[in-house]
Amino acid sequence: MKRLAAALALVLGLIPFGSSPAMAAPGSSDGGAGPALGIDVSWPQCGASLPADGAFAIVGVNGGRASTTNPCLADQLRWAVASRGGTFQSTVQLYVNTDNPGGPSPSSSWPGSGSTPYGTCDGSGSTACSWQYGWDRAMEDMAGRLAPAAQAAGLLASPSAYTWWLDVETGNTWQADAAGNRAVLEGMAAAFSHEGVRVGVYSSPYMWEDLIGTVSSTSPLYTLNSWLPGALSAEDAAANCKLDPLMAGGHVVLTQYTTGLDYNYPCGG
Numbered sequence: 406m407k408r409l410a411a412a413l414a415l416v417l418g419l420i421p422f423g424s425s426p427a428m429a430a431p432g433s434s435d436g437g438a439g440p441a442l443g444i445d446v447s448w449p450q451c452g453a454s455l456p457a458d459g460a461f462a463i464v465g466v467n468g469g470r471a472s473t474t475n476p477c478l479a480d481q482l483r484w485a486v487a488s489r490g491g492t493f494q495s496t497v498q499l500y501v502n503t504d505n506p507g508g509p510s511p512s513s514s515w516p517g518s519g520s521t522p523y524g525t526c527d528g529s530g531s532t533a534c535s536w537q538y539g540w541d542r543a544m545e546d547m548a549g550r551l552a553p554a555a556q557a558a559g560l561l562a563s564p565s566a567y568t569w570w571l572d573v574e575t576g577n578t579w580q581a582d583a584a585g586n587r588a589v590l591e592g593m594a595a596a597f598s599h600e601g602v603r604v605g606v607y608s609s610p611y612m613w614e615d616l617i618g619t620v621s622s623t624s625p626l627y628t629l630n631s632w633l634p635g636a637l638s639a640e641d642a643a644a645n646c647k648l649d650p651l652m653a654g655g656h657v658v659l660t661q662y663t664t665g666l667d668y669n670y671p672c673g674g
Contacts, residue, residue: 441492443669451477461494467502472514478554500570504577505589535585539592565601573608583618605630628654636662646672
């Protein structure tokens with residue numbers, strides 16, 4: 406997510422190349438007349454001094470790749486829980502990196518078996534194994550990453566206590582087969598649903614179309630809500646709330662803009 410936000414900002418001239426943006430919050434999140442903005446952070450902000458005035462926070466669980474862990478997840482959860490609230494958004498939310506490395510692979514992360522809605526996974530690069538890969542990554546995110554970090558931070562370890570977002574970006578490894586990529590996300594969504602988790606999708610419309618394509622109304626992804634990046638200011642982010650969602654069955658509920666950090670505008674009420 407940080408790669409996507411930073412790339413958009415650089416392309417559009419928001420952050421000069423090579424600069425080191427300050428971590429101060431913009432005036433629109435200072436409790437005045439502006440909107441109650443959230444802030445999202447992850448491994449690139451490890452050790453940084455983070456603003457204390459966000460209305461809600463979204464913390465990256467991974468270290469930039471789907472099979473890695475944010476090394477300061479517990480510390481950032483402690484920071485997130487101090488968000489001041491006051492919006493209909495959950496005070497502490499999470500996002501996970503997604504990908505589809507394909508198979509067969511020597512990597513231990515690619516599944517060798519499993520029963521899925523697409524049939525039996527046999528360790529190949531099939532749609533069934535893509536689905537199983539997504540299921541496995543989500544289960545690992547919940548049990549192997551969130552649970553120990555939340556316990557260390559003194560917070561609830563149950564994944565259902567948080568809203569989760571699937572971060573879909575071209576910067577990660579994906580297959581040319583959109584059906585297999587969709588299956589990964591469907592497997593992840595199924596795993597989260599199995600644990601009673603609310604889940605949505607973060608992506609730009611361009612990246613979503615390029616990687617995932619059209620989602621049918623029979624897919625478990627169809628009704629998921631959208632979190633859209635790409636704005637340059639809170640005002641632009643508010644306008645982006647009127648954009649189409651990534652899936653026709655969902656809604657745009659968050660939009661993101663970047664000014665040093667990533668800030669998030671809650672859509673609707």
